[in-house]
Amino acid sequence: MAAQLQQLIAGAARPLPEISDPSFGAQFDSFAGPKVVLLGDGSHGTSEFYSARAEITKRLIDKHGYNMVAVEADWPDAESIDRYVRQRPGPKANIGGTRIEPFKRFPTWMWRNREMQELVEWMRDRNTKVPPEKRAGFYGLDLYSMGSSIRAVIDYLDRVDPDMGKAARRRYGCLEPWVDDPSSYGLASLRGMENCETQVIDMLRELLERRLEYSREEHDGEEFHSSEQNAFIVRDAEKYYKAMYYSSASSWTLRDTHMFETLRRLFHHKPEDTKAIIWAHNSHCGDARYTSMGIRRNEVNIGQLCRENFGRENVAILGCGTHTGTVAAAHEWDDDMEVMAVNPSRADSWEYLAHNTGIPSFVLDLRPKEADPVLRSAIAAETNRLERFIGVIYRPDTERISHYSQAYLHNQFDGYIWFDVTQAVRPLERIQPKTPLSSDETYPFGY
Template structure:
């Protein structure tokens, strides 16, 4: 698919239509566009579409394009056109600071957000008029808006112009800088290493501020649900679960068993001492999927207490997973050859049955029911995750992030319509996959994408990065 900016008589579009599948061409002069359209119809060029409009904005509905040709010179390659290139696609455009003196530039999209450029020498074209080009009569960019890869400022210079300095994490002003996100329903905080102290301290400082000053009550982290539940019991002054294994024993144990997380959880516990309404207590929750054995144990212990007969049935259903619950990746290998569809059906039936009896069980203890229900969901998702992980591709990643987002939705629903959540996860989970190589190249989704689609402007996605750390 090829986009042409500047239809003119239609000659170039007609030539291209003979060698490509489809041509989309934009002309800002309505009379020229209509004449070209009639000419294409008369000559039988049925794989060309013509539109009247601002060519610097491209044709988003038809993107991505394998090639974009611009038959007019602009101050730079419009950002809209670059973003509408497919990975590997090429944009050819005359550019220059003078509307009447240009260089022919080829821009190739090499990744989700990376491009390469090649200069083919001096040329002279009519000015590219439009929002991301030249105005009708001046020598400045239309509407004073940046035109994308303009030659006047480098990327580091643009970043420096937008950057705001951050004080030390212990400085009260650090948290105050994030008050701008206090009205959001969900604030997602990323990190880039799964083990750098500065990331944990920064997220803790931001989260403390959002909890204390803006009423956030959910801290949902990239950790397994049953492990985080043990921490939540401590933070909300609830008794520990009897005979439970110590939390966060699975690799990488340092991700949550570290002094920065311990300090933050102690702060949560101290904060909750001052809260009288249970609905306003700040809770610590896990979104992830891996600790299947801990979830099985939690479901069985809950049912032993509230419904012993149901517990007996649950043990039978989970029995097919028992040999592999401590090393579930082994289950995935066996499931490839042994036809273990019975496990899938059993764990789904157990999850459905537990949720179907929500009204009966929740009357006894709504908090404990939420814990048991989410563990049942985790087991069902984990069974499928380990069964499909050996097929490769995006399916297992997408199942995991879908499960994590659905867990976040269940938490928000359980905590009430005014509940607000902070999410701690790796940058690859909290960015919007639609605008990175994850979604563009690998067909992957993530929590950040789902939050944007579900909550719109009520979701804030904040990535964290550093050049060094502890």
């Protein structure tokens, strides 16, 4: 059975040119058109995954009318980039009187890398050539920025309604002792020492009640919308850090639900014809119902939620995979980045089948209306086939239990992008920074 599947994959795989080839992005034109295109990666530290997604993103923006890039990153950090690429007026990376540098929280290399910087500069350059309403924006979907988001809401209210700014300080004061180590808030809440839920919800409710009043002086309501998103982050982060101590499945689902709702609020704020490109890990992008996440742990993710809410025909999900090479990762959370060797893929994995095609890089179309039905049936029959997931932590010594999970590739993704041998992403710094960057680095990744 595996031999037949191997032949079917090799026959259906469409070889790709070099990523640097001007025609690379055009290889994915058939996936353009849906309201949302999700671009997943098999690790958070692989250069080819970033560069390939960057070229696909450029093509989707330039030729297919996509105007939103939403990434697995925190809203305040991403907003610094958005102000840069769209040349938005207003407070530039200044929260609570402190000038911030984007993406300085662990893992810095995930977004502070050369591949990402090149895309950001391309977006800024391209945006200067089109009217403001046609400019592509850059947005963060994640919820780890509780402290930064609190400061952003207070900073906004201090400008538009100082009395409400004082109220925000009082309500968010409940969380202030925990902003530097928010996971400790969850533990304190579990032990009955603290629970800030009521204050956080009341703050969000009052902010939303004043939407029209606060937005009246803005021509497009950008600053209120950002403040609103930050207030939702505080609410959901408060829930998330409590959920961490009850159930990993519920905290995962809460996080991905937050990412989806952030995306939905962005769509509500933007014109009706807005189309989004999402960058996140395969574990977030690939439909969770067809992996162990959904099958065994009842977790949901943003890919699943997009399909369920927008319809499968309005969503395209592309994942990336590799056989071996190097990856930028850490051994433990908050450790410095290392360039590690990636173990060759296991014989019972989808990666191994892709490797055995002998094709250095390819895209495999898995959509029901495009793929060979025999191929899809053969994939469906592989009930124990595994997929590798490397995040910001890589533990090659325990790779099977740490990084492999069951997946039905044909329904998890609409397309699978393969690079047989890959290299580590090019970070702007290798040491987890403790102090501000030197002044000779350039905005948006340094000042």
